[in-house]
Amino acid sequence: MHPLLNIAKEAAEAAGHVIRHYQERFDQITVEHKGRNDYVSQCDFEAEQAIIKTIRKYHKDHKILAEESGAQNGTSPIEWIIDPLDGTTNFLHQFPQYAVSIAVREKGKLMHAVIYDPRAEEMFSASRGSGAYLNNYRIRVSEQKTLNNALLATGFPYHDFSYVDTYLAGLKVFMTSTAGIRRAGSAALDLAYVACGRVDGFWEFNLKPWDIAAGILIIKEAGGFTTDFAGSENYLESGNIIAANPKLFKEMAQVISKTVPPELRK
Template identity: 75%
Template sequence: MHPLLNIATEAARAAGNHIINSLEKIDQLNIEHKGKNDYVSEVDKQAESIIIKTIRKYHSNHQILAEESGQTSNQSDVRWIIDPLDGTTNFLHQFPQFAVSIAVEVKGKIEHAAIYDPTRDEMFQATRGSGAFLNNFRIRVSEQKTLDNSLLATGFPYHDFSYIDAYLSSLKTFMTSTAGVRRAGSAALDLAYVAAGRVDGFWEFNLKPWDIAAGALIVKEAGGLATDFNGGENFLNSGNIMCANTKLYKEMAQVIGKTVPAELRR
């Protein structure tokens, strides 16, 4: 395992253990509203601090982009992209679908990724060019070739509703042409589940880099495609992402092309 992936794994597991230990005292937590339906708890901040301290133990000069503390200005070719608790609302309701997501970007490319689900003790990992793994066993995307009988994952708009009509149009088409659509509330785990073949595809609008950086690499290393809605690599900037195996991806892209206006397919 690459040394940087080792660090990401160590940090994700330490943060995940803290999150699980905090489940017993949810009613005592301090919770802040960052915006409409957008919450942060002291556990998010504590988990992020654990991750950053773990990274700094080995690399004091690396850049960090973290959901709660923002971007550091260190001069380095390496940047860590961190979501300490993806699925905070789920966590606060004790709904067991949340994860720690850590990606390592080197010279502008995501090279390593770890997503840890502490409720199931599942560690999803990838290094560019080395495949994707779940608890050290190799994983692959599903072989589902068409939307018929496919199971998709998605995320609903929850604080920015400016694109809701386009989203609902895509959702309606996918709902009526697949075996089902699931919305579990953690984009990081949705992407990990695509990589593991648990769902066949995923699409969502308006996400942040820390939501998807790690998961996108894991999907690619599991043999899938992960792109923006135009089929490009701009998803970390646009927040719009679509992923599946190479054959199902084509059908999903056709639906997005027909239901999402060009100005929203960034």
């Protein structure tokens, strides 16, 4: 296992320790509003600091891009992309779908990734060229060939509703041509579930780099495809993503191309 992946796992477990602490102490959590339907809790901040402290223990010169504390410059070409608690709203409602997401990028390439569900104690991980794993077991995307009988995951618009009609047009097509749609509230876990075959595909608009960076690499290493809505790999900038096994991906991309106007596919 690559040393940086080991550090990412250690950091995720440190954040998981913080999250489990607050799982049993919801009455002690302070919460702030960042925007409409966008919350940050004391748990988010402390989990993020636990991750950063772990990274800094080994590498003081690495760059960091974290959801709550922002960007930290460094002299190294290596950058850590961190979401300490993806699914904060779920966590605050004790809805059991949230995770820690950590990715390592070097010279623009995603190299290592971890998504950790502290409640279920599931650690999804990958290093470029070395496959994807759930705990100690190799994982692969599903073999579902068509939208018919496929189970998809997605995320609804929750604070920016400017594209809601476009989203609903695609949702209608997917809803009427698949076995079902799931909206559980953590993009990181949705992507991890694509990687291990629990769902066959995923799409969402307007996400942040820390929501999807780790999941993108894990899916690729599990044999899946990921692009933005324009068919490129500009997803960390656009926030728009389609992810699926190779057989299903083409059908999902066709639906997006028909329901999403060109100006929203950039």
